[in-house]
Each structure stands twice: as C-alpha cells, then as structure tokens.
Amino acid sequence: MKYQTPRGTLDFLPEKCAERVLIEERFRNTFTRWGYAEIRTPTFEYFDALKLGTGDELIESMFAFEDKGGRLLALRPENTNPVCRVVATKMQHYSKPIKLFYIGPQFRYEEPQSGRQREFWQAGVELIGVNTPEADAEVIAILIEALQNIGLKDVRINLGHVGVFKALVKEAGISLSDAAELRKNIDKGNLDALEHELEVLSLQDKLKEAFRLLPHLKGGIDVTDQLLELVESQDVETAIENLRAIVKVLDGYPYTGQISIDLGIVRGIDYYTSSVFEAFVPELDESALGGGGRYDTLISEFGGKDVPATGYAIGIDRCHLALEKQNYEFPSPEIRILVLYITQEERNIAIQTTISLRRAGFPVLLNLEEKGIVAGLKFADKLNIPYVIIIGEKEAKKLEVTVRDMNIGSQESVTLANLIEYFFTQMTK
Ligand code: AMP
16 A cells, blocks of 8 residues: 555545536535625635634644745635635625635545545635625525535534623633633533533533533524523623524525524634534434534634625535435436447548537547457446447448447447437437
C-alpha cells in the first residue's frame, strides 16, 4: 500500500463519482429553482480571515500553513465565512436580499470515521439581508426540499434557538470559557458532564435548572413554555417569540410532522445568533446531514455594518451515505449504443455515424481497436449497452448499418439517413 491517500481523504472511482455528481446536480437544481445563485471562493485563504467569527473548535481543526512568502494561510473549513467576506467586500452594492449557494470541498483536521472525513464536500445556501421569520423559514424549507430532491426519505429537522442559551449565559454572568464548556455539553448531549459542570458553577438554582432542561426540551413548540415558567428574562422571551414566529411561518409549508423543536441544539460554530437547526434521516440518526442557522453579526466582522443573514451547509458525503443506507437506486450510467466497424474501410463512416448520434444526444461508444464482432458484442454485453451498430463493407456501400438489439438478440438493417429517427423511436418505446 505504497500510494495511499492521506488519512481522511477519498478517491471516488467512476461509479461512485457519477453518484456524487448526480447529488450535486440535484442540489444545484433545487437551489436555482428557489432563486439562489452559485458562488465560488478559493479553497485556501488567509488564516486571519477564515477564523473570523468561527470559534475555537473550528479554528483548531484548520489545516493552516505558511506559503513561501511566510504568509499564514489555511484551507477553508466551511464556506459561510468566505461567502460573508465576499458579500462584505465585493457585493455591498447588490440589492438585498442576496441569495447565494455554493457546492465544494471543505477541510477539517478531525478524527476520520464513517461520514467524517478531513476533506469533505458541502452544499449550502446563504440568504443575506433579511431578518424576518419568513427568511428563516425559507432557508429551512429549502433544506428539506434539497434533501428530498436528491432522493432521501423521512427527512426531519430539529429546530432550536441559540438566543435562548445566550440569554441564559447573560443572566448567569458566567465566563466565556464556562459558557463554551456548557455549550459543548448541551449540544453533544453529555448530560453527566453537564451535571458535573453545573454543580461546580455558582448559579441561581433556577438558572441551573434551565441549563439542565435545555437538552430535554424537544417536541412541539409548547416545550418552550417550561422554560418561560422557570426563568424570567426578557431576552429568553424574545428568543422564544422569534422561534414561535418561525414555526408559524413553517406551518404554511407542506412539511407537517417533519420539524420538531430541540432547544438542545447550540451549534459549535460561534457566529450563530438566533435560529439554529439540523437535518436528519433515521438511518443516520446520530449524525446530522446538514445544519445551519441565523448569523446576523458575521458579515460586519469583515467591515461595515451588521447585515442579517441565515443559511446552512449540507454534508454531501453524509447524504451519499444516507442514500446508500436507504437503498436508493441510482440510475446506471448510460452508454446506449456501441458502434463497431469491420475493416478500416468503414472507419470514417463509423466516426461520422458516432458523431451525428452524439450530436442528437445519445451517449455512444466507438470501438477503438480491431476486436472483431464477437469480441465487440461481448464487450457491449458486459457493459450492458443495449444497442450495437455494426458497419460492414457491403452495408457501408449501401449507406446502411446493422443494428443489434442486445436485449432480445435481434438484428435489422437501418439506413444511415434514418438512424437518428430509428433510435428516437426505439428509446421512447
Ligand atoms: P457544520 O459546517 O459543522 O455545520 O456541518 C454541516 C454539515 O457538514 C454536517 O452536518 C455534515 O454533514 C458535514 N460535515 C461537517 N464536518 C464534516 C466532516 N469532517 N466530514 C464529513 N462531513 C462533514
């Protein structure tokens, strides 16, 4: 195994690559239909720019390196920060809302495991310039649509609000590092560690109870009542009102039963300010297929004033895994016709026939070695190619070819002039 790829990277052989490309195309298609435009940013940037707003967890995972001029660069670990950089520095004059999407590789130095790589692909959308619940709801709606449109079943969304957690932290007046630890334990559902931390923090009992409660507040929007009964805080109330407003807008979309509240979601990236959400399917219950939320202050980190924004990233690798676990049948790659010729004399006619069939939209292979007809037919059989065109000397003179239907083993003569029409008829039968 001399030439292995580095840990956490993958080669995609043609069969798997075709599936990936199909997933990407379907995402692109959904985002475009919702009015989002594609954007691409570099895979590496200045470390100082990439770290803005992201927080320690992501910063520690970055592949950072010096270039030959001693500048500190890093591979991007996610794409929201670069999109915000572009919006703040190059798209100020665009009219709002700005609707963008991206599809591309991201890099994080993490412990590789199933569905977790060091190089992985994300598809994401960013809706910039609107801070209404309608905007939050739209982004969640596209997340569901995008996942369903790639073929996933039983997609569900867990929706929370970091405003609640941040309000509790403010009430509690605890240090940033204590808050970061609490956040991690709540988000990862480490209940013992959470309990242990709450025991050592000096806090009002009601606030301790509120932090303890967060990972358990799951289900309908009414679970938020428990928190309102427990703590009196204007900021908590405001956050919950916002969550309720988003849920109300979502009620107008056709996803009844697919969205649940989960106040235990307090995502690891620092820039979130309000709604946060994650998408799951039952077959990959523990790992989110994608996640995102509102980030109203990130764009101003790159200069200028605050611009409200919300968005998410979907992990393409995990979606691929989820489709496989749901036994999704990817369409098989489609070479429909093989063109064989018997002697060099017929080569030019074979080339012209192949070109005109391809121009008419058919995926066609032309044999490139003198294999003989029997070997050619065997080859077509192996590749499941349904039609073989055989061009022999006599036929070529009559401007005809023989078409063999590999599925039923029959052959017929077709004139070159009628060939395209013949295949259109065959393939729409
Ligand atoms: P995040 O950018 O951390 O919010 O992650 C959004 C989505 O990207 C996750 O739900 C995963 O599907 C995917 N993702 C994040 N990190 C990795 C990774 N190391 N390997 C594969 N997919 C990842």
